Amino acid sequence: MxxxxxxxxxxxxxxxxxxxxxxxxxxxxxxxxxxxxxxxxxxxxxxxxxxxxxTWTSYIPPQHGAWAFLVVPLAVGFTTVSFSWVALLFGAAWIVAYPVGYFGGRALATRIRRGSWTRLARREAGRAVPWAVALAVLGVPLVVLRPWLVAVAVVVATIWGVSLLITLRESERALSNDVVLVVLSMVAVPTVWAISVAEPGGWPELPPLPVAVGWATAATGVFLFGTVLHVRSLLREAGNRRFHWLSVGYHVVALVGFALVTPWWVVGFTPALVRAVALRPGLRPAVIGAIESVMSLFFVIAAVLAG
The missing domain is CATH 1.20.5 (Single alpha-helices involved in coiled-coils or other helix-helix interfaces)
Structure with missing residues (x-):
């Protein structure tokens, strides 16, 4: 039935x-x-x-850790000088330049690898366009006020080109590419200082770079590379005990070395060492990012005290 x-x-x-x-x-x-x-x-x-x-979020580079590599050097640079509107304008241009380089680099890498402007390459290039327009709007008055910043732009573009070559030959996430990003980030510290002390016009007659600014630049590079090692030990090198202890040893040397420069750097490097020792793989990337933001805050406070 x-x-x-x-x-x-x-x-x-x-x-x-x-x-x-x-x-x-x-x-x-x-x-x-x-x-x-x-x-x-x-x-x-x-x-x-x-x-x-x-659609809106697709125009934001998904490399969340890279934003700290942009903001921390700027913040450290601002601790070395008095307030300057031109330096603030440079800071905005510096941050906007990152999405231009990110999406532009991906577009070029795809174009070179596939031999033509594929749909993916055109899409990545299209995402760079709004940021490039914003960079031009910010960059024109900067060049008018500080024409010598063109030389800084050439240096930055050269470092960006090295990063592109590494991406093509190895990987976007290669450790060598992270080193290049750290070097690029360090450029911001002395540039902010130079903008603030230079007179408007052509190539400036700058005073010698203050020792404190030099140490702040070096400390920024050491701190950021420590961040690279630590985050890799939790994610890409998760379970690699040697890499974990390499990260810990690096942070010990960084702490001792900069404590000898001035005790105030201990404020920035001690929390970094503690988190390098204590944290283990298994944390969600969002949690790792939040912890790194706190570490960055400690480091900027140390830069203020050391300055």
Whole structure:
């Protein structure tokens, strides 16, 4: 016996015997179709909102740790001088330049690897365009006020080119590429100092680089490379005991070395050493990022005290 057919027939007979059954049957499809339409509209609206959100966030480089590599050197640079609007403008341009280099580099790497401007290469290049426009808006007044910043731009572009070559030959996430990023980040510290002390116009006659600024630049590079080693020990080198102890040993040397320069650097390097020893693989990237943000804050405070 077909149970489904029998049950259906029984339901039809039962409904047919009831007063007003015909009207109920006529109204039911209408109600059901309206419900389906409403559900479809709600789903489409939700998908549209999610699509707009994905479109907006797709223009933000997903390398969250890189933002600390941009902000920390700027903050350290600002601790070495008095406030300067031109230096603040440079800071904005410095941050905006990162997405230009990130998406532009990915576009060029894809173009070189695949031999043509593929859809992916064009998409990455398109994401660089709004940032490039913003960089031009910020960069023009900077060049007018400090023309010698063109030379700094050439240095930065050269380092960026080295990073692109490493990406093509090895990997975007290669340790050597992280070293290049650290070197690039260090450029910001003396540049902020030079902008603040230089007179407007052509090539400036700068005073000798203060010893404190030199040490601040070196400390920034050492701290950021320690961040690279520590994060790699938790993620890409998770389970590699040798790499973990390499990171710990590096932080010990950094702490002792800069404590001899001035005790104030202990404020920045001691928390970094503690987290290098204590943390183990298994943490979510978001948690690691939050901890690194706190470490960066300690380091900037140390730079203020050491200055």
């Amino acid at each position: 077909n149970v489904k057919a029998t049950s259906g027939a029984g339901r039809e007979a039962a409904v047919g015997d009831q007063p007003g059954a015909g009207a109920a049957e006529e109204s039911a499809p209408t109600t059901e179709s309206e419900s389906r339409a409403a559900a479809t509209a709600a789903t489409a609206a939700a998908h549209g909102t999610a699509r707009r959100r994905r």
